[in-house]
Amino acid sequence: MQVVVPFAAETPKTRLESVLSPTERSTVARAMLADVVSAIVETGHEPTVLSTASLADANDPGLAELPASVTVDDRPLTEAVNPQxxxxxGETVAVVMADLALVTPAALERLFAPDADVVIAPGRGGGTNALVVRHPDFRVDYHGASYLDHRRIAREIGASCESVDSYRLSTDVDEPDDLVEVLLHGDGRTAATLAELGFDLETGEGRVSVSRSDRSGGQ
Amino acid sequence: MQVVVPFAAETPKTRLESVLSPTERSTVARAMLADVVSAIVETGHEPTVLSTASLADANDPGLAELPASVTVDDRPLTEAVNPQxxxxxGETVAVVMADLALVTPAALERLFAPDADVVIAPGRGGGTNALVVRHPDFRVDYHGASYLDHRRIAREIGASCESVDSYRLSTDVDEPDDLVEVLLHGDGRTAATLAELGFDLETGEGRVSVSRSDRSGGQ
Incomplete structure (x- = not known):
């Protein structure tokens, strides 16, 4: 199965700007992409990174060895994904977001397993974090509450639709609070990168938060 | 299997105070409890509500018919759960939090399925939203990052430990943002209660939020 991984190569993860410099955000975004691609490869499927720009000029040399083909398409997400x-x-294509830092092969297997025309893994806040499409008329619309829109689109074309109940697939890393989840449950390159950047869990009463040690790195 | 559902009967859900009056918070908390108890009953297991106070003086008459036994224990959560x-x-006891408004019988079955001494469903932010205990030496500690603590405690007593990857079990309703998830994915009493209170989804770019229509209800 072809698994498309959309990736915003330029100015990624702007909602993390309160805790990470632009260079650091790029490093974290590429670590997440590497984790997602690795998990896909472990399931035996073929990842294609659908990037807004070439990854060749990556400041992270590790991406040169990314075990994925890369397609460059600078259009917005919806317009770039639909032609894929x-x-x-009889065709099947999966679309898995590049910021699912907690994804595991087991979580992906649960996404790939249901025999439905459309399978959706919702993200927190109504997004569509991962998707399997087996119906030739289904098209995505990532604006707004895409989870609800994608269910509606499936209904309208008479496609069967299932949701996957996965905390790991529901956790896209967009905001500082999401880093907590990576530090709690991640064991890949993203978690290691955050640790290198000085992030650590801050425990007290209620939900855990992150703290960052004072370092001169970054920028 | 005995399934214990700890419930804070007095001053529940204080972190929702920016969007709900005290009376409304109590109503929503009791709706969530009813949803959790219903899902447990549907799995064929026996719920016991472990409440900090009698539910008999509930302002919601629906709770009188709650298909669960009620044990009153006014001690803090950890101290109340451990004696259960x-x-x-050979004994097995599950502990499922009362604010898992999205819980379904299918999600609970995935919690009950693994053949491990301790099974944990983590909540966002490092909590322990649901737990199955089959080891006589395991005791809980809900302070701080209880997910990590519970894994450590299991290790220390030589108990096998598994985690369950469930978005529904990871979603405890504590903060206004969590109401979005209930409106997106809930179809029980909690979602109906929030709709009655005037809450609706607010879609735009990025994650969905909630809005509330101007009503004279509540405090």
Missing amino acids: LPTTA | LPTTA
């Missing part, structure tokens, strides 16, 4: 989806019956 | 846990080999 099946156009004939 | 197994003391001999």
